[in-house]
Amino acid sequence: MVFLMKILSHFNEKMRKGVEGRKEALSRVQQNFSTKDKVIWMHAASLGEYEQGLPVLEKLKIQRPDCKILITFFSPSGYEHVVKRKHIADVICYLPFDQKGAIRDFVNSFQPVVFFTVKYDFWYRLLETLKRKKIPVYVVSALFYQRQIFFSAKGKFFVNQLKKNIDLFFHQTTDSLKKAQSIGLYNSLYTGDTRFERVKSNVQNFSKIPWIQDFVCGKPVVVVGSSWETEETLVEKLLTACTSVKVILAPHDIKRAPHIQKHFQDKALRYSQLEEYWTSVQDYPILIIDNIGMLSRLYYYADIAVVGGGFHSAGLHNILEAAGFAIPVVFGNHYRKNPEADALIRAAAAKSFADAEQAALFIQRLLEDGGLRKKMALQAKVFIEEQPKATVAILREMQLLD
Numbered sequence: 001m002v003f004l005m006k007i008l009s010h011f012n013e014k015m016r017k018g019v020e021g022r023k024e025a026l027s028r029v030q031q032n033f034s035t036k037d038k039v040i041w042m043h044a045a046s047l048g049e050y051e052q053g054l055p056v057l058e059k060l061k062i063q064r065p066d067c068k069i070l071i072t073f074f075s076p077s078g079y080e081h082v083v084k085r086k087h088i089a090d091v092i093c094y095l096p097f098d099q100k101g102a103i104r105d106f107v108n109s110f111q112p113v114v115f116f117t118v119k120y121d122f123w124y125r126l127l128e129t130l131k132r133k134k135i136p137v138y139v140v141s142a143l144f145y146q147r148q149i150f151f152s153a154k155g156k157f158f159v160n161q162l163k164k165n166i167d168l169f170f171h172q173t174t175d176s177l178k179k180a181q182s183i184g185l186y187n188s189l190y191t192g193d194t195r196f197e198r199v200k201s202n203v204q205n206f207s208k209i210p211w212i213q214d215f216v217c218g219k220p221v222v223v224v225g226s227s228w229e230t231e232e233t234l235v236e237k238l239l240t241a242c243t244s245v246k247v248i249l250a251p252h253d254i255k256r257a258p259h260i261q262k263h264f265q266d267k268a269l270r271y272s273q274l275e276e277y278w279t280s281v282q283d284y285p286i287l288i289i290d291n292i293g294m295l296s297r298l299y300y301y302a303d304i305a306v307v308g309g310g311f312h313s314a315g316l317h318n319i320l321e322a323a324g325f326a327i328p329v330v331f332g333n334h335y336r337k338n339p340e341a342d343a344l345i346r347a348a349a350a351k352s353f354a355d356a357e358q359a360a361l362f363i364q365r366l367l368e369d370g371g372l373r374k375k376m377a378l379q380a381k382v383f384i385e386e387q388p389k390a391t392v393a394i395l396r397e398m399q400l401l402d
Contacts, residue, residue, distance in 0.1 A: 022095070022097055024093065024094075025072070025094050026105055028093040029106065030109050032091045033090070033110035034110070035109060035111070038066060038113050039067060039070050039110045039113065040057065040060050040061065040064060040112075041114070041116075042054075042056075042057045042070070042072075042115075042117075043072045043074075044071065044072075044074075045073070045074045046073065046074065047077060047082065048119075049118035050078055050082055052118050052172075052193070052195050053141070053194065054194075054198065055197045055198050055390075056194055056391050056394055057071075057088065059395050060114065060395070060398075063395070064113070067113055068110075069088055070089065070092075071087070072094065072095040073095065074095055079093075084292070085292070095123065095126070098124065103123075107126075107129050113135070114136045114398070115130050115136070115138070116137070116138040116139065116140050117139055117140070118141055119172075120143055120144070122162065124158070124161045127162075128161070131164065131165040137167050138169075138170065138394075139166060139168075140394060141193055141390070142170060142172065144171075145179065145337060150162075151183065162185060167187065168188070168189065169185060170189055170191040170393075170394045172193040172194075173190070173339045177189070189393075189397060191394050192387055192390035193320075193387065194390045195318075195320050196320065196388075197390065203324050207297070208300075209301075211271070211281065212248070212298070212301055213301075215248075215284070219245065220244070221245070221248060221304075222238065222246070222302065222305070223299055223306070224250065224305075225305060225306070225307050225317060225318075226250060226307060226318070228251075228311065230308075230312065230355075230356050231308045232249070233356045234359050234360050239285055242367055243285075246286075246287070248289065249287065249289065250294070250295045251289070252308055254289070258270070258290075261288055267286050268285075268286035269284040269286070269288070270290045271290055271291060272290050296321045299322045299325040304330065304363055304367070306329075306330045306331065306359070306363070307319045307330070307331045309331075309332070309335070310335045310352060311355070311356065312332070312334055315336070316332070316341060323349060323380040324384050326377045326380050328350065328377060329351075330362060332353060343383070344383060347383040348379045349379040350380070
């Protein structure tokens, strides 16, 4: 895999960043940690996994103020997003390639007191090295599903590696727990999804965003979070049918914001322009968010949320942030590995659709039918409130094992 990544880095910018970043990982930890420093270490494949692991990491930091914090990433998209904003880590870097010498040198640069990876990002030489050093190793918000290699004819070696080297799996769903136990991973507990604590905290600690209320101007609001082209087509169809609605659109790639604005012509304004156009902001039906870090608070202003990524194979983005503010959630049905999407649909708090046209028609119906909208909003509220306190359960078990 390492060889393949290095080859692909010549043709793929994201891959190139990952390869180059890994070259700096060892020097980064050696510059910031001594070999005597006690370190709490969280590994996340990308941004979504980081968000799931963060509630546990924050609590561990409080419990162990004598320890420093290390966060490693596999994906450049996760690393670049987190390293540029406020965080709790002493060091953020890429995880070195899973080669014996590279992993040994990295792990020997400090004293890990606990290591946890999030969801299903397993690196076997790393796990083996940590086990040999008797470091407690956990998996937070573990998620097992049938298409993984563990459930294939070739999966026995990988399952045995997990049995030998991981102390405990904390599963985010009961289905994941059952699947893990079916292949002999009995060192497993169902604790729930740690993101729910994050979602509840975001709601409780909400702070208003300047200019948004001026843009909304008392009209119904649809917030489109992490949009791709299909969600933007949905917005186009919706505004054709519903002229009084306000749309706040936060693109997945904010570099596309000027292009999106040009596409919608005089209907759209970017957030960075609000102060300049404050006297006429209420005249625009579309507000395009051209910054990072605001989306989770934007759902506060919404009557309905549309979450991007579900109309194609890129992957559905975070729908729980929207549901946390007790609003109906709409998304595409081409998602995988998102048990929370199925759970929200079962709870009648969300709906998924095959294409933008169907989704737009349903949103139009929600805007016209206040009773249905309120019913779905209540179901979203109840769904979030009923989720178990995963972080509390995880920390309790970690202390028992230490």
